[in-house]
Amino acid sequence: MTELAAVKAALKTQAVETPSWAYGNSGTRFKVFAQQGVPRDPREKLADAAQVHAVTGVAPTVALHIPWDKVDDYAALAKYAEDLGLRLGAINSNTFQDDDYKLGSICHADPAVRRKALDHLLECVDIMDATGSTDLKLWFADGTNYPGQDDIRERQDRLAEGLAEVYGRLGDGQRLLLEYKFFEPAFYATDVPDWGTAYAHCLKLGEKAQVVVDTGHHAPGTNIEFIVATLLREGKLGGFDFNSRFYADDDLMVGAADPFQLFRIMYEVVRGGGYGPDVAFMLDQCHNIEPKIPAIIRSVMNVQEATAKALLVDREALAVAQREGDVLEANAVLMDAYNTDVRPLLAEVRGEMGLDADPMGAYRRSGWAAKIVEERVGGQQAGWGA
Numbered sequence: 076m077t078e079l080a081a082v083k084a085a086l087k088t089q090a091v092e093t094p095s096w097a098y099g100n101s102g103t104r105f106k107v108f109a110q111q112g113v114p115r116d117p118r119e120k121l122a123d124a125a126q127v128h129a130v131t132g133v134a135p136t137v138a139l140h141i142p143w144d145k146v147d148d149y150a151a152l153a154k155y156a157e158d159l160g161l162r163l164g165a166i167n168s169n170t171f172q173d174d175d176y177k178l179g180s181i182c183h184a185d186p187a188v189r190r191k192a193l194d195h196l197l198e199c200v201d202i203m204d205a206t207g208s209t210d211l212k213l214w215f216a217d218g219t220n221y222p223g224q225d226d227i228r229e230r231q232d233r234l235a236e237g238l239a240e241v242y243g244r245l246g247d248g249q250r251l252l253l254e255y256k257f258f259e260p261a262f263y264a265t266d267v268p269d270w271g272t273a274y275a276h277c278l279k280l281g282e283k284a285q286v287v288v289d290t291g292h293h294a295p296g297t298n299i300e301f302i303v304a305t306l307l308r309e310g311k312l313g314g315f316d317f318n319s320r321f322y323a324d325d326d327l328m329v330g331a332a333d334p335f336q337l338f339r340i341m342y343e344v345v346r347g348g349g350y351g352p353d354v355a356f357m358l359d360q361c362h363n364i365e366p367k368i369p370a371i372i373r374s375v376m377n378v379q380e381a382t383a384k385a386l387l388v389d390r391e392a393l394a395v396a397q398r399e400g401d402v403l404e405a406n407a408v409l410m411d412a413y414n415t416d417v418r419p420l421l422a423e424v425r426g427e428m429g430l431d432a433d434p435m436g437a438y439r440r441s442g443w444a445a446k447i448v449e450e451r452v453g454g455q456q457a458g459w460g461a
């Protein structure tokens with residue numbers, strides 16, 4: 076296989092998971108601008124996700140959020156997804172929207188609140204059993220706002236104890252993916268604030284526990300690709316929540332704010348052997364002012380473009396320049412790949428996959444947007460917390 080053929084083959088196997096909540100109405104704490112035609116239930120979210128997959132060919136799975144996607148029969152929902160050509164992906168838990176969780180969930184000082192949170196997490200594993208999902212994605216809003224508010228170390232003990240119980244419930248082929256976030260909603264001390272804390276817990280839990288890197292969850296200036304490289308070296312990178320940000324956890328379209336950062340991350344993924352089924356490439360975004368389905372299509376395309384550029388890096392030339400200490404040449408090799416216009420290559424790849432070369436245009440022409448506006452009245456609010 077020529078090198079280009081290998082790049083194309085790799086691009087054809089790409090899988091980007093879209094989040095159910097991105098299809099519903101969302102907003103900031105100031106206002107939710109409701110859009111017409113948004114899904115009213117989980118099935119309609121899946122129907123929208125199927126449109127994204129139909130035009131991109133690389134978005135075959137959808138992440139669910141419990142209870143936002145609560146249904147009576149999860150196996151039936153999985154079957155419905157299958158009929159649409161999709162699969163259900165990560166199950167995202169919610170231990171942050173009930174009044175009981177004001178001071179935390181599995182880190183709470185009150186054992187009754189911890190029990191409630193744990194029962195929810197165990198229920199999420201039951202749902203995975205029914206849907207065939209392999210990943211339980213945990214993000215905890217737990218933390219404190221004021222110094223002295225609670226004992227930081229005891230909260231870690233409670234966290235470890237809770238995670239161990241959930242971990243023990245995992246079946247074969249199931250993973251626990253632990254997400255970190257440096258602040259918000261807690262403003263003083265978040266209980267899982269950084270990759271180091273997440274990594275330490277996952278290491279103690281065992282090989283089914285891995286870390287999720289949400290690209291919007293770091294302090295400004297953080298070198299995320301370094302974290303990616305480190306976690307891959309340790310076999311602890313479980314997946315990504317992709318989105319982009321200018322300030323904090325903005326949840327904008329991935330690749331919109333900083334496509335160069337996305338390329339650097341994808342380069343470390345490719346370099347570290349993480350491009351494949353063992354790392355989940357999920358989107359975690361909210362489309363507050365832009366039309367949702369096209370925004371998700373654009374996001375998937377942005378990930379594809381960054382991936383194509385990462386795959387195009389001339390790694391041999393880079394290694395030579397690095398060995399020779401040729402700083403400028405090494406940098407130039409990387410930048411050559413980044414500065415390549417990969418849109419024609421991706422258009423070719425899509426053609427070879429039997430897809431329209433222009434996913435955005437294909438969606439526009441499909442008539443789906445007008446159809447859902449006509450058919451769906453009173454669409455769903457995605458909920459807070461993305």
Ligand code: AOS
Nearest residue numbers: 140167214289316359460461
């Ligand atoms: C919260 O900030 C996190 O990014 C979560 O990954 C996520 O958005 C949430 O779990 C979705 O419900």
Ligand code: ZN
Nearest residue numbers: 254289316359
């Ligand atoms: Zn996230």
Ligand code: ZN
Nearest residue numbers: 289291324461
């Ligand atoms: Zn987030």
